[in-house]
Each structure stands twice: as C-alpha cells, then as structure tokens.
Amino acid sequence: MNMTRRIVLSGLLILMAIILTSCIEKPKTLTSENGQVDWHSNDQLVILNGEWKVYKNTLVSPDDHEGLQDQPFALRKVPSYWKKEKYGTYSLQVRIPDHKIGQPLALKLPRIYTSYEIWIDGNLKKESGKVAKLKDSAIPLGNPETIYFTPTNNDIDILIQVSNFHHRKTGISGLVIVGEINEVQKINKLGMIVTWFTLGALTVLALIQLLFYFHRRKNKIHLYLGLFCALIGFRALLKGNSDIFFIIEKLSWVTAVRLDYIIIFTSISLFSLYMSLYFPKSSKGKFNSITLFVSILSIGVIVFTEPIYFTNLIYIFYVLLFINTPYYLYLAVKGIQEKTEGAKVIGSMFLVLLGTVILDILYNSILVNTTVQTTSLGLIIFFTGQSYVETRRYVTALEQEEFLSEEIENTNREVIMTLGEITETRSKETGNHVRRVAEYSYLLGIKYGLSTDEAELLKVASPLHDIGKVAIPDEILNKPGKLTDEEFEIMKKHSLIGYQMLKYSDRKLIKVSATIAYTHHEKFNGEGYPRGLKGEEIPLFGRITAIADVFDALSNDRVYKKAWEIEDIITYFEQEKGKHFDPKLATIFLENIEEFIKINQIYRDK
Template structure:
C-alpha cells in the first residue's frame, strides 16, 4: 500500500510539472509585427499588439487608419477599463515554406465576446460583439482556427467586447503553428481536464457510497460533496466543456454556477477538515469563514457578472486566512502523531502550490495554466487512500474480533456440554471425545471441511436437555423404572427446544443432534421413531460416537466394556441401531477411536 501511495505522489507531481512547464517558443513582436522562422513548429504570439480602443475595425479599415494612433496592448493582458469594446491587430510574416500550408491559430477564452478576421475573411465568432451591452451576447470558450496563408504578410484582426466580466482582454496565450502541434497541445490539456473531472467525480461517488453505508463517518460525506462539486466546476472552467453537454445553457448562468460552487466548496472543505481534526480546530474562526463564504452566494445569484466577479477578492482573502490556519492545524496534528496527518500534509502542500499558481494565473502575473484540478485530484487520491486504509484496518480488527468471538463461542459450547455431563457425574472429557469421534467419522464419511467442523462443534451439546432431568433419576445407580425412563427420554425434546430458536448454523446443527442422537437406524429409537435416511446424518454420526464412548467408559450404573465386546456389539447393531456405512468406518478405524479415547481419558 505504501508503494501505491508513492506512485500516486509521483504521478501527481509529474502531471503538475508537465502542465506547468512552458516549453513553447515566444517570438518577439515589434511594432505589432511578428516574423515566423522556417523551423518554427509552434510559437506563442505573446507581446505587444496594436489596440484600437472603442473601435470595431474591419479588414478594409486597416489601410485607412492612422497606425500611430493605436495603443499597444500586452498579450496576455487586460484593459484598464472593464466595460467597452476594441480591436486587436497583429501582422504575421510567414516564411516561404509556410505559404499555402495549413496553419492553426489558438485563441484562449476571451471575455466576453470576440470576432476574428484573418486577412479579409471572418473565420471565427464567439458570443456576439456589440458597441453596447444591450446588443451583446456573452460567451467564453477557447477556439482553434485553421487557415492557409496565401502570402507572406497576414493580418490578424480581433474584435473584442465586454460588459459582463471584471476582466477585459486576451487573458491567455495565443498560439500559432502547425495544426498537428496545436492539436497535440490541446489534447494534453483536454486529457488533463477530463482526467480531473472523471477522477474527482469517481472519488466523490465512491466516498458518498461509503457514507451511505456508514452514516456516522461525516468525513466521507463532506469530502464526497467537495469532490463532486469541484469535478462539476472543472466542466465550467478551462475549455468550458459544460457547453458541449448543454449547448443551450446561458453563459451567465454557467458563470454564476461556477462562483456558487466555489463558495460552497469552502464551507465543505472546512467541515471536512474539522471532521478529521476536531480537537485542533477553533469553531469561532471557522464559523466566521463559513458565514463569509456563504454570504457571497446571494451576491452571485442576484447581481450581474461584472459585479459578482469581484467577490473573487473575498475568496482570496479567505484563502489567505485559511491556508496558514490549516497548515498550523496540520503541523500540530503531525507533532501529535495524528493518524494520516503526514499524508494529508504532503498533499495539502501540493494543493496549496496549485492554488497559488491559479491565483497568479488568473491575475495575469504568470502564464502557465490552471493546475488546481490536478492538485485536487492528488489531494483527493491521498484522502481516499487514508479512508480505505482506515476501513482496511477496521476490517482487520473485525476479523480479529470475529476470530476471538468464534473461539469463545466454541469454548462456551464445550463448557456447556461439560456442565451437562457433570450433572450426570460424568467427566467433561466425554463431550470432547464425542466431538473428536464425530469429527473423524464425518471426515471419513466424505463431508466438506465446514460440515466436519460443524459436527465437531455441535456434537458436545447432544445431551444439553439433561439439565432439566431431576438428579434422582439422572444419577440413579440402579435400573430405571418405565416412568423414569420416559422422563429421561424427554431430554432430547428439551434440548431441541432450548437450541432451535437460534439462527446460527452451529446452534441449528446442535438442535438437530440433540433431538435425533437417540434415533435408531431401524426406526425403534426415540423421540420420533425415525429410520434410515430420515435421521439427519449429523444425528447418526453422533449416535455412533456417543454409544462407543458410553460403552467404553465406566458409568455409575455399569463397568466399561472390553473393546472386543464393543466391536461385536457394533457388528450386531449394524443396520439396526447404527448406520451401516458409519459402522464400517468405525470397524476399519477402531485404533483411531482408541487413540482419541486415550488422549482424552478421564
């Protein structure tokens, strides 16, 4: 299991490093122009683009405008104003070997509408561009546009408008290159996002199932809900796969759902942490954090995106307060050697690193990618490992307790049998010998191992009904009268009534043996006069064991028989008193019976 944990750690760190490392080339953009080199397979078009504020220029307008009037806008980057519109312009110079060859241009998610022209052709439109909020339709998702440059100099014109988000502009890297290279890069991104979605939802469902089977474990409940919500949120961010699943879903509704999930996850994570480390958490501080988070939800529901997106600063403040607090709790738990604290601590550090990355990425301070889903998968995998380790230990404890209980149960059965025999002034070894004889006969008869064990454990209770027989009759040294013998015979019915109400296999078998061990193969026995196969096999086996031990042992009313006389008796009673097959087994293995008798002699 430790190797599996190490594997999870290494895979998680590998994925985070893989996604966070930037290996793509940046081509220098000067005066809103970029020169593609013949060997460039994929480049980032990061740098200063021309930008025309409050203008929606068309390709025909480019030759007419005064380029010196253009602003320069950093890509990735945002405008100083939140509401408005404008046009980005970039000139791409292709080498000879790229003319007429397919190219791909990747645009990140741009808030909240954009229209792309390459040379004179409209090639892409996301949302609806407008000069006022009334005519605009917000939408945001990444896009890949394919084109074939017909000349060395290609104009890229990107119209952007925003009236709904606190950020306006191209907030991620723009990529240009061979379609295969662009698609491969996107495939990795798609794989990581769907891997995160699938892993988080699967872990969430699994943990929820654990909670439904063990409702006292609140850790599984809070953790499962947290995983499920984060898994759903990954559908809303990144490449916004939610719109592929629900094409008619409005962008602003999806955006609200994203923020609502974030502010629900904070209380759930706090409750989860509190459930794991209940003695280390301060309720007042946590209650304030939970309330602060939940207050943001009505703001998200009842205001427009351009307003409620500012609640992200409340989120940042909460994280700034909670992360050090959680670290303090973890350090304290590790010092106190709390079970699982080290594992949670390691993966919480990984999660914090990805959270910090995402905050810096969202604020345009670094240009990596969203890594928190991968960090969450690693953290959730670690928590799942701890949960299953806990359940595994619990099952081991149950197995140990069950084994101890079984041993105790067996001992009680033997003690009950011994107590019964003691009342009739016989030694407790009688029941042990009967058990050993019965086990041997059952084995030679060909029963399965579980049935053999069952006969051995149940047969000591064959005379349990004698506890209700008066001592004056039970221990009478002389011959019993007919009335006294009739009372003695009732011990089979009494024993059966004592044991039959149990629903355990052992007690059910003991009840059958107690009831039928005085039946005879020819039907002359008691209490019911059963014959041949009507008598349960367990009863027939115990009959042979009990009679052999009775004949070979000294009783208050008789001496022990010689072994030759016992053998002769069994031969005579074959098919009468005893099952013929069992008699043959006995006769073939008399020495084993004598060995058992000697081992457990009185």
C-alpha cells in the same frame, strides 16, 4: 521506505512534474513589439506573446483596418486584462518566411472575455458570442477555439474584436499559439486528456466516497469528500476546452459562470468541514462558522446578481483561502503530533494541493503562463492520498473485525463446551466426554464428505447434545444400576427438554445444537426417541452425533458400567448397522476406528 513515505514522495514528484510541464515544456515564445512579430524560425509551434495593438472602444473591421493605421491605439501585453474599456479590437501582424506561405496552419485561442470575432487576412474565421457596443446587444461566450487557415503572403494579419459587459475582466486570458496543425492538435489533445482524466478520476473518487458514506452514514467525512469531488469534477467540465463544451451546450454562459462560482464557495466549505472532522481534537469551530457564513452569503450574492458584480467575489474567496490555509496546516501538524492515523499523508498531500492552487491563482492573475490549470490535478493527488489512508483504515478495521469475530467464535466454543461440561458434571461424568464427542463428530463429518466449515459447525454444536439432562433428577441421572421403565421415560425427556431450551435462538450455531439435542437418540430403524424418526428423516448431524455419543459411552467407564473392549465395540457397531446407526456412517466409522481410538486416548478421563 514505508508506504506513507512512498505516497508522500509520489505526490511531490507529481507536483514537480505538473509544474515543469506547465511552466517549462511550452512552445517557443515570440515576443511581439508594436503589434508586429517575426516568425522566421524553424519552430513548428510558437506563442504570440508581447505587445498587440489595441484600439480602445473601437470595433475595427478588415474593411477599415487600413484606414485606421494613423488612428491612436494602445499597446497591450497579451495575455492581460483590461480595466475600464467595454469593447475594443486587438491587432497583430505575424511575418513569416516564404516556405510557410501556402502551408496550412492553426491558431489556438484561449478563453477571451466575454465575446469575440476573429479575422485572419481579412476573412472572418470565428464568432464566439456576439460582439457589440451595447450590453443589450452583446451575447457572452468567449470559448477557447482553434482556428485553421492558410497564409497567402508573408504577412498574417490577425484582427480580434472583443466586447465585455458581463465579467469583471476583459481581454485575452491566456496564451495565443500558432503553428502547424498537427502540433496544435497535440496541445488540444493534451487539454482533452487532462480534462477527461480530471473528470473521470474525480467522478470515481466521488462515487467511492459516497458509497463509503451510504455504507456507514455516521461518518460524514465521506459525504463531504464525495460531494466535493463531484463538484470539482463538474467544474472541470465547465472550465474545459470548447471541444468538450458540447456536453453542456444548452447551458447559458451566465448560468455556467454562476455555477462555477457557487461551486467555488461550496467546495471550500466542504473542504473545511472535511478537515475539521478528520482532525476533530484540534479543530476550531469558529473557522468553519466563518467559512460557512461567508460562503452562504457569497452564494446568495451569486444567485441574485449579475456576473459583472459577483465575479468580483473571487477576491473574497482568495481571502478565505488565505485565512484557512494556515488553519488547515495547523490541523495537519497537530494531527501528526497526536499521531492521528494518516496525518502525515494528508498533510503532505495538502502541501501538494496548495502548490497547484497557488500556481492557478498566479495563472488567473496572468503572473505565470501555463498550458493547463493544475488545481484539479492537485485535488486528484490529494484525494488519492486520502483514499489510500481510508483504504488502510478500512483494512485495519477489517483485520480488527476478523480478529474480534474469531475471538467471539472462540468464546462461543468455550461457552458451549463449558455448558456441555457442566451438564456432564451433574451426571458425575468428566467434561472430557463432550470434548471427545465434538472431536469424533468433526472427524466422522470430514470422512463422510462434509466441508471444513460444516464439520467445524458440527464440532462446535455437538457438545450441547445432552444439555437437557440439567432438568433430570439426580437420583435418575446418577443411578448406578439399570433404570426402571418409568425412570427411563423420564430420562428420555432430556432430548425434548434440550431442544426446547435451544430452539428459540436465531443463531445458526444454537439452532444446529437444538437439532442435535433433539435427534441424536433417534435410531435408523425408527425405534429411537423422542419422535421415532427413521432413516434419512433423522438429520445428518443427529446421525453423526449418535455414533460419536455411543462410541464414547461404550469406550469409557460410566456410573452404571465399565468400558467395553474395542473388539466388543466393533462387533456392536457391525450388528447395529441399519438398526441403531446409519449403515454408511457406521461403515466409515469402522474403517477409520483407529483415528477415533487415538482421539479417545488424547482426551482420556483422568
């Protein structure tokens, strides 16, 4: 199974796990009827779904609750939303067996739109926002909360006053759960884990994408993805449980809702831009234009109107999603057909994301009941797959870069070697001289203790040691006999000429070649040319190349002489230690002369 299939399969398995965890692995549901429910089972945790009594447009308190038994009420399913009423009171009676009396319990409330007060057995337990009959007096908040209480009799009376003048929907938005404290806390911890995991994962993904963008600003895919992940991560915090809401506790409810809706419309625009850039061949500009136009218009409405109005824009978002989803699928399918790299992974992960989005839309419409919202997890799956694709792209690009770098390096070597060969051709020498000098220099550098990289640099740079000879007249360069003093002075200029030809380069390799060309005729005792440097004033690469050049000159035929016998060469080097040559380098050369002779034989002039 290749890596792409593994990624796709992993995403599908995670989606299945999310769906199963959200829809199946929930506490037992007790369905209430006529505002009453019987909890005589041994379950440690139960969901209080079903029919709750609702007193419309009436705020019932425990003091007058008994007197309202004969008052008209409606039966509403929980969870559900109201359509018209601005305030009212929920009532539910939970009957418990004797062994639960005196046992500490916890009641977990979902988000309630948009403010509420809750009493249990006549005791006020929590106020979230301010409940009121008039908009000017009401303060919206309605955060999810966990209420702790201890029942004193067989009937637990739950009374929840609710008011809403600020949001399109009113009422209890999710599951009401009651049970033993440790079991309820487990659910709270799960919510905390999901929220923090989502926030952490999306933050990391955002940072990675933004770092990619700042490293390579031409590729705006990473900018859009980074901003998208950052926004969704922040939204996860906005929508998180009240246990973590303290981070943004100074943020008003209206501002939080406004930010939430701005993020929704900004995110779909960023995602559309991302998909279009990822599949540029198949992208249709009109889809992006429509999405951007509608999103900008919607954001304008969000900024300048109240939540009671702009929260209805969620239906516009659903329309955009409905229009764009087939477009995104089209891009992915075309990308797969065109063999766009990573198209299979992106397409498959988008299906996973789509599944989680649909699940959350159904949750927000109270068509399904889930313990966690899943879109953020779907986004993590999607962008993990996308990060895998991008990582693979960068690895491929890096491998290609390494290949090209190696090709360039090899080309540089060949160019330098060819230049050296051209120089030697002018002096009627074969090009093998520069190859032998390069190999001698590398071997002597390694034996001396240079690193492989340093020795390799020396090997590549040394073939240009006599590049300055291109400026020496042929009658001097190819003279078969001994040069006159005047001719020798002209010949000596090739070191300076070679240096001047190479010294202006910014490339390390050429700079080293310039140094070698300038100093390989210097002598350890200071009697060399062109500057008369002495001892370690002569750069190491120049001292090494000097030995390599002289050994090759002595061991091969030249226009002005025949090759020396090896014994004579050894004698000469022994005599010139500390004079012509660095004594340490000369000793190393003589100790390993068999290896130098072998190189000479491999690259022997034909």
